[in-house]
Amino acid sequence: MIESRRGAVSPSAVRAAGDVWVVVSRLRRRLKELATEEDLTPAQASVLARLDKHGPASASELAAAERVRPQSAAKIIAALEQAGLVERRPDPEDGRRQLVTLTRLGLKRRQGDRRARQEWLARALQERCTEEQCRTIIEAMALLDEVAQS
Structure with a gap:
């Protein structure tokens, strides 16, 4: 368990947070590639x-x-x-x-x-x-x- 200011955070919540961060960042970069110059x-x-x-x-x-x-x-x-x-x-x-x-x-x-x-x-x-x-x-x-x- 990880401790935060609000109490213990489960390992699965920590893993989910990390996975979401990585995937959203990758997806954002990929979608940005589809952008036009005037985006x-x-x-x-x-x-x-x-x-x-x-x-x-x-x-x-x-x-x-x-x-x-x-x-x-x-x-x-x-x-x-x-x-x-x-x-x-x-x-x-x-x-x-x-x-x-x-x-x-x-x-x-x-x-x-x-x-x-x-x-x-x-x-x-x-x-x-x-x-x-x-x-x-x-x-x-x-x-x-x-x-x-x-």
Whole structure:
């Protein structure tokens, strides 16, 4: 057992953490190879994904959701705005606030990038995995998403 500030950590949890770290790093590098020259940073892509999934948000909401400082979120939003991928609009419920929204170009970019990478990964999984293994991956991703959200 490994000791942490919160108590003992089982060997299987330590092994799982190490394996996830290595696999996610490799997968990220591989997906990055599929990127175009004008690809976004991981932080910018994450903000676009969040806006696509959850809709308009304020800069402070994006900073909190992405777990970055407000200054970092402001830089990310400014870069996306300069690229024409997002725009700021007054909040209809509170005119003092600005909401960041995807532009048509931002939505198109989000869908195109996601589609190319998802197609590659889907083909690779189909070539190497059984249906049961794919379902196991789906379940594992749901668990990891819960961990990431906590």
